[in-house]
Amino acid sequence: MSDKQYTAALDLLRRLDPDQTRANVANLISLEPELAEDLLAAVDTPLTVQKDPHASHREFLCCDYNRDIDSYRSPWSNEYVPELTEEDAQESPFPSDPLRQLEVLCNDSFDVYRDLYYEGGISSVYLWDLEDSTDGDFAGVVLFKKTNVGGEWDSIHVVEVTAADESRAVYNYKVTTTVILQLRSEKQNGLALSGNLTRQLERDAPVAHAAGDSIDAVHVSHVANLGQLVEDVESQTRNLLDTVYFEKTKDVLQQVRLANAHTAETQLNKKQHQDVIRGLQNL
Amino acid sequence: MSDFERIIKDVIMGCPPGEVEEVYKDLINIVGENSKDTIIDAIEEYNIAHHLPVEVNGKQVILSEYNKQGSKFNEPFDKISFEVDHLTRQGFNIETIELPEVDEEIQNIHKNLGIYAEANFPGDVSFAVYKTSDEDKYAIYIVSTKYNPSNFWNGYWESAYIYDKQVQTLEGGIRVRVHYYEDGNVSFKAEKEVKLEDATDVVASLSAAEKAYESELDGLFDDLNEKQFKSLRRRLPITRSKVSWGKAIGNYRLGKDAAEGR
Numbered sequence: 001m002s003d004k005q006y007t008a009a010l011d012l013l014r015r016l017d018p019d020q021t022r023a024n025v026a027n028l029i030s031l032e033p034e035l036a037e038d039l040l041a042a043v044d045t046p047l048t049v050q051k052d053p054h055a056s057h058r059e060f061l062c063c064d065y066n067r068d069i070d071s072y073r074s075p076w077s078n079e080y081v082p083e084l085t086e087e088d089a090q091e092s093p094f095p096s097d098p099l100r101q102l103e104v105l106c107n108d109s110f111d112v113y114r115d116l117y118y119e120g121g122i123s124s125v126y127l128w129d130l131e132d133s134t135d136g137d138f139a140g141v142v143l144f145k146k147t148n149v150g151g152e153w154d155s156i157h158v159v160e161v162t163a164a165d166e167s168r169a170v171y172n173y174k175v176t177t178t179v180i181l182q183l184r185s186e187k188q189n190g191l192a193l194s195g196n197l198t199r200q201l202e203r204d205a206p207v208a209h210a211a212g213d214s215i216d217a218v219h220v221s222h223v224a225n226l227g228q229l230v231e232d233v234e235s236q237t238r239n240l241l242d243t244v245y246f247e248k249t250k251d252v253l254q255q256v257r258l259a260n261a262h263t264a265e266t267q268l269n270k271k272q273h274q275d276v277i278r279g280l281q282n283l
Numbered sequence: 284m285s286d287f288e289r290i291i292k293d294v295i296m297g298c299p300p301g302e303v304e305e306v307y308k309d310l311i312n313i314v315g316e317n318s319k320d321t322i323i324d325a326i327e328e329y330n331i332a333h334h335l336p337v338e339v340n341g342k343q344v345i346l347s348e349y350n351k352q353g354s355k356f357n358e359p360f361d362k363i364s365f366e367v368d369h370l371t372r373q374g375f376n377i378e379t380i381e382l383p384e385v386d387e388e389i390q391n392i393h394k395n396l397g398i399y400a401e402a403n404f405p406g407d408v409s410f411a412v413y414k415t416s417d418e419d420k421y422a423i424y425i426v427s428t429k430y431n432p433s434n435f436w437n438g439y440w441e442s443a444y445i446y447d448k449q450v451q452t453l454e455g456g457i458r459v460r461v462h463y464y465e466d467g468n469v470s471f472k473a474e475k476e477v478k479l480e481d482a483t484d485v486v487a488s489l490s491a492a493e494k495a496y497e498s499e500l501d502g503l504f505d506d507l508n509e510k511q512f513k514s515l516r517r518r519l520p521i522t523r524s525k526v527s528w529g530k531a532i533g534n535y536r537l538g539k540d541a542a543e544g545r
Binding site: 004005007008009011012013014015016017018019020023024027028030031032035108109112113115116117118119144146148149150151152153178181183185186187188189190191192193194195196197198199220223224225227228231234235238239241242244245246248249250252253254255256257258259 | 286287290291293294297298299302305306308309310312313314402403404405406427428429436437438439440459461462463464466467468469470471472473474475493497499500501503504506507508510511512514515516517518519520521522525526528529530532533535536539
């Protein structure tokens with residue numbers, strides 16, 4: 001696979017029907033099998049759901065970030081579902097112990113957030129240690145999914161958290177957010193408003209660091225900082241979705257077909273108006 | 284059709300109007316110049332299926348199965364035939380051909396259709412009335428597009444009907460596409476079947492049907508917003524304020540449990 005092919009494939013996926021992203025990705029992989037790994041990692045598709053048999057069958061969200069082979073790690077029990085063979089499981093990625101503690105706290109807090117904003121739906125947070133970086137840095141993904149009749153919302157927030165200075169009193173938080181929103185009319189077959197929008201946000205924020213501060217205090221700071229960041233970027237994205245899906249679409253529609261039926265009178269006015277413009281252009 | 288041809292056709296058919304040249308370039312970058320003919324064949328099929336206009340002698344001529352003759356297309360008013368570069372949608376090898384005069388009835392519909400189209404479609408609008416193989420039936424098209432790639436959006440409206448002058452029925456449909464692709468990929472698709480009887484004045488009938496659809500679309504949009512979008516994620520929590528993060532976040536749950544009497 002060349003860079004040219006990969007760039008072209010990403011451009012295509014930005015143009016082709018976003019309602020069919022999975023099928024489009026599969027088609028591109030058939031055309032060039034070497035695109036598979038990179039495309040599957042880079043392209044966001046609607047999240048899938050699994051039930052965790054080790055946590056009262058509670059549902060959790062699945063994406064490439066918590067996948068190993070064909071199994072997905074649950075945030076509730078930290079186990080892969082379906083269970084991996086002992087041999088495979090030894091190689092599987094798990095967060096380090098302190099990071100898993102932070103992951104549990106994140107899942108608890110974002111579950112409250114989910115309830116407040118989504119009043120339903122599913123949330124899952126996955127964290128992983130960053131290789132070759134300072135102790136205490138980490139990355140992760142915060143996921144939300146909600147469906148209703150004809151509608152489906154998937155939020156994917158990929159975050160990276162790195163110490164902004166040596167004292168580790170301030171951390172840098174970076175998030176790349178994609179929301180996939182699909183809306184289908186219940187009243188008319190074939191009417192669909194669907195797609196995805198991406199935004200990024202980055203900020204520095206203080207973290208508890210005094211000698212006496214426990215690891216718990218550091219974790220509480222991280223969750224609060226991440227929580228505010230995700231809440232802000234998700235609210236911004238929701239507003240953008242509102243504008244683009246509804247206002248922008250209607251606006252473009254009116255550029256191809258006038259919204260209001262034209263009476264003979266307004267047609268005449270339009271003609272007079274055009275005549276005036278033509279007259280001015282000829283000056 | 285080979286699997287390869289089927290996939291190419293699938294990709295081209297999923298292309299938003301106004302972006303076929305970019306999609307063509309992307310495909311060439313992926314599969315190579317050798318597959319050029321396969322891609323162009325799919326684009327021809329796409330252009331005809333969407334009744335897209337091509338430029339011939341400075342005029343826009345709508346492509347349809349009814350003005351296709353072999354590898355060429357014709358324009359019955361100017362009595363010309365031409366080949367098409369389907370990628371750039373330009374006519375070439377333009378020749379005058381022997382064609383009978385256009386029926387008076389077609390001329391009338393064409394004239395009224397033109398007045399209606401100019402008044403109601405502010406985009407780049409084209410229209411056509413073609414004879415079909417059944418002499419009682421005419422094919423009627425209006426295609427309005429507005430392409431604005433520098434602002435990352437493209438829009439398309441197509442009306443395509445078959446008018447049966449014997450029984451005065453109008454059958455066909457409206458297809459609408461809007462694509463917005465700045466920092467994302469958002470698509471609006473709508474299709475409406477139209478079936479009208481007693482279409483004594485065919486243009487008046489289709490005009491009424493299209494106006495009715497326009498208001499219907501408005502209502503459908505509002506529904507998507509009110510009933511689906513708004514209930515997926517709230518703008519703010521029911522408390523009307525942002526979340527208090529940190530240790531106290533557990534209080535929400537305590538509060539909720541208390542409210543629900545747990």
